Each structure stands twice: as C-alpha cells, then as structure tokens.
Amino acid sequence: MGRITAITISVKIKFYIQNPKRQKRTPSSSNIQIIESSNYQITKMSKIKKTFASYDAAPENTSHIDLKAQYDLFINGKFVKPQSKQYYDTINPATEKKIASIAKGNAKDIDLAVKSAKKAFESWSKTEPKERAKYIYRIARMIQERAREFAVIETMNGGKPIRESRDIDIPLAANHFFYYAGWADKLDYAFPNRKPKPVGVVGQIIPWNFPLLMAAWKLAPALATGNTVVLKPAESTPLTALKLAEIIQESGLPDGVVQIVTGFGDAGAALVNHPLVNKIAFTGSTEVGKYIQKAVAGSNKKVTLELGGKAANIIFDxxxxxxxxxxxxxxxxxxxxxVCCAGSRLFVQENIADKVIQKLKDRMKTLIIGDPMDKNTDIGAINSKEQLLKINNYIKIGIAEGAEMYQTNCALPSQGYFCKPTLFLHTSQSHRIVQEEIFGPVLTIQTFRTIEEVIEKANNIPYGLSAGVWTDKGSKIFNLTTKLRAGVVWANTYNKFDPTSPFGGYQESGFGREGGVHGLLPYVHF
Amino acid sequence: MEILKTYKLFIGGAFPRTESGRYYKLENKQKQVIANMCLSSRKDFRNAVVAARKAVEGWSGRAAFNRGQILYRIAEILEGRKAQFVAELLLQGSTKSSAEKEVRLAIDRCVYYSGWCDKYQQLFGSVNPVATSHFNFSVPEPTGVVCVIADENTSLLGLVSAILPIIVGGNTCVVLASESKPLCSITFAEVLATSDLAAGVVNILTGNSKELHTHFASHMDVNAIIYCRENAAEIKAIAELSSMNVKRSFVWNKDWLKAENENPYLIMDVQEIKTTWHPIENIGVSGAKY
Amino acid sequence: MVLLIQSPTIDQVGVEERVARLMTRSIKKESELEGLKLALNMIDLTTLEGKDTVGKVKQMCYKAQHLADDIAGLPTVAAVCVYVNHVKTAKRALVNSGIKIASVATAFPSGNSSRKVKIEETKMAVANGADEVDMVISRGEFLQGNYNFVFDEIAAIKEACGPARLKVILETGELSTLDNVRKASDIAIHAGADFIKTSTGKIQPAATMPVTLVMLQAIKDHYDATGIMVGMKPAGGISTSKSALNYLVMLYETLGEKWMTNEWFRFGASSLANDIILQLGKEKYGAYYSNNYISKD
Incomplete structure (x- = not known):
C-alpha cells in the first residue's frame, strides 16, 4: 500500500488549490475511507416530522393592544373632529382589513393647527431649555414603556415584520427623542460663535415606510430647539403617530406645541403653503420634494428635504x-x-460575481415571507395596494427589458399585499429598473471590472442618498467613500441608523441632515 | 495715447469674448463711456458650467492646506495690484476712501478665508458615538458647481466675498458680476489667473441678471445657486427653478462691508455632510486593562 | 511557508449581526419538540476529566442509553466522548446500543507532543474500538504561520484513523480572530477532516455562535465547490435547550436540511442533555419540570 506521506499530501493540497476541479479531495480516497452517509446513521430519529423548513407560527401577542375604532385630529392638546366631519379607513396591508377610521384633515384643520402652533410658540420658545428637555425625555421614556404596543401597531398598520418594528423602528424612535432631549439646553455649544434661535412653526410631512421613526426624527430636534410643530403622517400609516399623540397628551407637553393632523395630499399642500409656517421638513418622494421646493419659493420658509435614492452597494473581490x-x-x-437608502443597485466585481450571486440566491431561500406579525417573518407585506402595483409594474418592465429575473419559489399569503424578493441579473445602467427608484424588494445586479468603472457607475444617477462598499482594504474604502456622491456611506455594513448619525442626501436626494448635531441646524436660525 | 483695456470674460482659465458678440456700454457718472462690457449669453454660461464641472474633481481633490496656500496667494497678488483696483473703483464712482477701504477689505477677506481652508472641516465635522459597534464620522464635502449672481452694489468686495467661501470648500463656481460695476470682476479674474488657481475653478461672466438668472437656476448640472441681490421676483424665480434638480438655493443679500458677513457658516451653505460607517472589531476588548 | 488556501476575510461585526438575527428566530410547538429531540440525538455525551474512572465512564454510558425512560420516544445521544484509556470500557458498556464511541487523541487538549506519539495514540484509540477520533490541531504552529505543518499533521492523523471518522478540534478560543478560525477550518477541511469542531472545552471561550457560523460557512463553501460534505461540532458551553435550538436554526439556515442529522452535526456537551429533558418533561407533564426527576450521570 503506497502510503501518503505528509510531504506528498502537502504537495497535493497545493495542487488541489491550484486545480480545484481536477482533484476533488486530498488525501486520496484509496488511502482514507470516506464514510458514506448511508452507513453512519445512528439511532435514527423517527423522520423529523416538522423540520425547520417551515418553522411553526410564532405570532406576536396582540391582546394588549388598545386601539380605538375612530381617531380624531390632535390639535392644541386635544383630539378634535375634522372640520369636514369626514373619516377614512386605515387598513392592515397584510389582511386588507380595516383597523380604524381616521379623521380626514383638510386645509381648515391645518389652519387651526398652524394657529395653535403659532400661539404655543410664544411660550414654548421661551420655556427654559432645561424644562423643554424634560418633556422630551419624558416622551422618550413613555415610548420605551409602551414599546411592544407601538411595535405591534406599527406592524399592523404598515405591514413591516414585527422583528423590525420591535428591534429597530420603535427603539430607535425612543432613542431619537432621548438623544435630542439632551441637546435642548446645550445648543450654544452646537454652533460655534452663534446664538441659535428657534425658527417658529414647523410643518412636517412624513412617509409611510417608518411611520413612528420618521415622526421621531422630525419632532425630537424641532422640540429640542424650541419650535412648535404641525405634523402630518402618511395617509396609509397614521396609527403610531396618533398613539404618539396620546403619549404627548399624557406627557403634559403644553397644548399646541405639537399637533398631528391626519389626511391626504391636500392637507400636506395646505401645510406647505400656510403663510404662518416658518419651516417645512419633508421626507418622501423626490417628485413631491420638488413640488415643495417650488411651492415655498420666495416665501422665506426654511426647507429640508429627505427624498428618494437608488443606492449602489459595491462588492469587491x-x-x-x-x-x-x-x-x-x-x-x-x-x-x-x-427604504429610501435601500441598496437597490448591486455592483459585484466580475471575478466573484458567480459566487456572490449563488450565495445570495441560497440566502434568499431562507427568507421567510408572510404574516408580518409572526416573529420569524423576514419580509412582510407591501405597504399598500398602490405600491404593490407599482413594484409589480417595475418587475414587468425589468422582464420586458430583457433582464434575467430570479425569485425564490416561496408561497405568498393569499390575502394581503405581498411581493417575492426579486433579483434582476445582467442589468446595465441603461435599464429603467436600474435608474428609477422602485421602493420594493427588487435588486438589480451589475458586474464591474475596475474601481474607476464602479465609481463612475455608482455616481451615474441624479440621486445621492447612500452607498455601500465592501472590501477588506482600508485605503480602498477611503478612496471610495471620498468619491461616492452620497450622504451616507456604509463600509462593510449596510442600513445602519443611529440618533447621533446625520442622515440625508446629495443632489436630488434632498438637502439638510437629520440626526446628530447636524440635525439641529435645520431648526434654528442665528 | 492711453491704451484702453478690453474687458472680456473669464471661462476655464481663458479670457474669451462673449460668443454672442453682444456688448453693453459702461458709463461713468458723467455719462462718458469707460468700457465696453461683454453681455454674456446663455451659451457663455453653459460653457462656464462645463469648465466649472471639469474643475471640480481636481480642486476638491487638492489638499486643504494647498487650497489655503492658493487663496493666500490671491491675497498677495491682489495686494500687489491694489492701485489698479482703486483706480477702477474710482472710475466706477467710488470715493477714494471708500475705494481704498473696499480693496483693503477684499484683501483681508482673502487672507481670512485662506485660513479656513483646513479648519472648517474640524469645526463642522464630527465623530458620532453610535450605539452599535461601528466607527461613524461625518465630514463636510463640496456641493459641486455653484452659480453666483453677485452683489450689484460693489464691484470687488461683494464678488470676492461670495466667491471665497464657495471655493474654500472645494467647490467651483460661475459668477455673474455686478452689471453696473463690472470692471473689478475681470481684473480680479486676472489676479486669479496668476494665483495658481486651476482653470475653471472660478469663472466670471459680465452681463444682465434679468436675462441670465433663469438659466442659472434651471441648469441641471449646477448643484447650488447663490443670489446676492434683492430683486424679489428673481429670488422667487430662482427658488422655483432650483426645484428642477433640487438645487441648493441661497440668498446672500448682505452688507459685505460688515465683518459679521465673513464667516464659516457661508462655507457650510455649499457643503454636504457625508457620514461614513465602518464596523469596529472588538475581539479581545474584554481583556483590555487600564 | 506559504499558505495556498485562499480563505475569505471575515468581518466580526457582520457575523455577530447575522447571529443576533438568527437568535431572534422563535421556535415553537411541534418544531420546538422535534428540534429538541434532534438536538438530543446529536449530543456527544462527554467526560474528559483527569479524574475520569471506569465507574464514571460506565455510568455515563448507561445514561447515554437511558436519557429519561419515563418520556417515551426519546432518541439516544449520538456518541459518548472519552479519553483513549476509557475507550474499551465504553465499548463494552455500549455494546449493541448503536451509540458511537468517540475518543480524543493527539495529546488532547494542548496538542503539544510529537507527531509520532499523536499517530500512535490515534491508532490505539481506533484499535480499542473508537468509531470517531477527536484530534486537536497544533495551535502554536498555526499561530507561528506553519500552516503546512498543521495541514500535514491533520492528514497524517486522518490516515492513522483508518475507518474511524476524524473530528478536528480547532480550539477557536486560542485562535484569537475569526479570520484565523476560517483559515484553520479551511486547512482542516482540505486536509481530510470529516468534522470540524470548535473546542476542547478546556479553554474559554469555547463554542460560540459566531465562531460556529464562520465554520459552517467554510463547510458550505467547500461543499459548493466540491460536493463533499463535512460535519460540524460545536463543543463546550452549550448547556441550554434554547441555545441548542439557536444552533440548529443556524445550521438549518446556513447548510440546510441535509446537515440536520447526527451524521453531520454534533453537540459536544455534558449538561445539555438534561436541560433538553427538562423541556421535554414540561411538554409531557404540562408543567415546568424539575432537575430532581432527571438523572445526573
């Protein structure tokens, strides 16, 4: 028997590494017995009845949720009926069932709200900063206390997995209030050689993708700097903002400091155009952002816009x-x-593209799509029927453009708005699905050869919100982070958020920052 | 016989005439023609933006210290040509004392902003203490190409005061000079051209705001626009058109003689804050001892 | 010497995030019960102490076959794991049980001895009846950069194992970084390991979820490239049902159903079995169970 010596094995492994396909395994199987699987099963388990292929349902408990059948507008510290007396239904996108009736605020309600805010500004802006801070701290604490309730409602109303609302949205929202509360009495240190003053009445319009978190991003810095606010939640996801209104009421925040007016686009437009509003903060589509920028032209209103994106996520070999x-x-x-900062354009260096794509496909097979209230769900419901139609339309466009589509064969629930996670392979910058923001679980994949090429392509969009870079080489990271035109660059990580970290875009992704010390600037003047 | 100066435009480091061939006569108080000024066209503006765009990468990529050196060099050259600027100001109706003051302030402003080149980042950047195991920092970065419709009431100071905070931070610019007092702008361009400032970083046009402001505001390859005058209709039109590409739009209608109107907050108007995240490996941290 | 195996780099924070996310999986009802039984069936019941005696080994072997006779339908553990000198005792005690005997070898736990001694010890373990050999790698050589030494040693021990399956202990607690864990995994896999194993149990930290995930990914990459399966054994520090289920979730979502058997996955543990029985007892009796009802062997 020809024994394999250590030395020859060592040579063989080198051979193996260089020629992986020619020799499947060293040491060679003639010397070493490879145990065949059939021989080795011991104390065989009765065939596992239910493997982990589908975990049993693990629904979040919803019994502790206190929801009213009807919600009114929160103006001047009270819940009041809308002037129109009209209500609309807010639904659960995972079941398409109605959750509650929501007041349909209009221009008249906005006018009342703005006037209350204006009135409250007189005293709130003069309130001792230390005292202002205490109210904001209290709101942060109350959100923490009721975190689970908020998480459940967020998931119910928006369709996002309970894992995300529980672990990300709600804690971050509370942390945001906590962070900015501490700034209230330290503003003189934030702006060297300046005495910042509040701007006045702030109109805030927020989107449906992170309803409570976006409310926190908007309210916390505005209140800390001494402004009063009229906030309009997105029409499809008003519930957590209204629960927040309950907390604000309980917290003892003086009447009129915060109003929350639910409604549709007309209410938002009335807020943008109201002459007593001193500043508009908007998060949403670039299209609406441009409308707002145009609408406030010549009015002296300050504006910050956090708009769309089409981020490059770049993987080096x-x-x-x-x-x-x-x-x-x-x-x-x-x-x-x-997510406006979603890494929706994947760039993979060509020499590792096959490997990365295979791994990505394998990983996608383990994603659980379905009931957002199930603790194991990775991908929940699309927020609205309208959005689902838009995403599906883009998928059709991608197919028509000749990109190769990949979806896992997961089953989707029969009810509710769901979309399979989708890849489009072999795309280029000229594909529409690559250029336009889809705002859904659709990833386009392009390959690249050189660093110059990928920088050029990554920047080849009118947006500039975020980007991702993956490489083990530090100097390459700094080269890229310097050259990528984006407000947030995640290196060897992605989609991370923190109250201390400024967030906002370049170019058509908007202007102004939210988060961190930079997030105070939009709410003060000198 | 005195040789009269031909005032041209300053685009991409060169001094071309307006492509339109149009001129306007500049008169002094006595209604005597003192110069023929180029009446810049939309196409001159377009060419200037192309030059400015081309210059962004090089200028923003320079070491901050080097930008500071170049700005200081501008002050030096300006100082050397002080008499010429004073003379031009007098020609455009300034008194001797106000002309000398304006030039003095313009030189001082160059020195002032020269010093900011490698400092504002430290003041307005931050390291952010995020709750996860990541290193997170924010730095200001230039917005890109910035258009300016400069102060109408001064010939040199308003122009210089608007250009400097823009280029301190690595932006490039296209500037429309005062229509009624344009002489110093082109002479200042000569200063810039001899100060090691790369071609295209500053481009100067002379002409009419009414004619050009909408083009300035609507150009899709311009990242920001700064308006230093007080015409409400133009302010509104600029702000409206800026929305076409979410242009950053500012009104700097300021009294440039005042010291408070030189400050780093003007630099920051045309800076973007970029935040970078990177994981921090924490193997072995538990063993750290102090 | 140059290492010719190209191991990918590992980002520790990313690994920990993935692990944290896997740990949020909520395993309930039927899946939980089946998962616990599977975990029980994957245990290498272990005693590796200086004070091991014939009596102790016999008691453990009895326990291995009778985990909790009052609960019907329980599987046995996969194997018992002992020192070389107790293999014969275990062999006799487990005759006809189907439970395998694993023996540690190669100067366990330090691995500091000559190659000759290690080969002899391995052969002795197999001759005495070990079905599986748990070897340790030479961490000192690894950390000195002598990767070929480590590789050759594993290959030599594999050869000495003959028909016995080889588990290669990386002792990840001494390797310092996840990059090293990955590199050592790749070396062991390429050198012929049937299993790669985290730890001896003598060094802290022993098995952790992040380390195991990195090793599972090495196994997956090898499988994707060659079609050859390699087993995984986290060992040391896994003592609760909850964490065993976490490991199974990680195994399932990284390598898939094919690995969900004791042929390809083991827990090296001494107290895990009883905690699982505690949970299964709760299911059977409908009330929280007590250790007083579970044998401590």
Missing part, C-alpha cells in the same frame, strides 16, 4: 463575502425594500 451577502440582503430586503 476582497470583501468578507458571507457578511457582504448578508449586507446585500439587509440592504434591499429590509422593510420590503421600502
């Missing part, structure tokens, strides 16, 4: 591959892809 794959998944499938 020296990246930590498995974590990069996780970053791709987190980048595009987080919150069903309803």
């Amino acid at each position: 020296d990246a930590p591959i498995d974590q990069a794959v996780e970053g791709i998944v987190n980048g595009i499938f987080f919150n069903q892809g309803h």
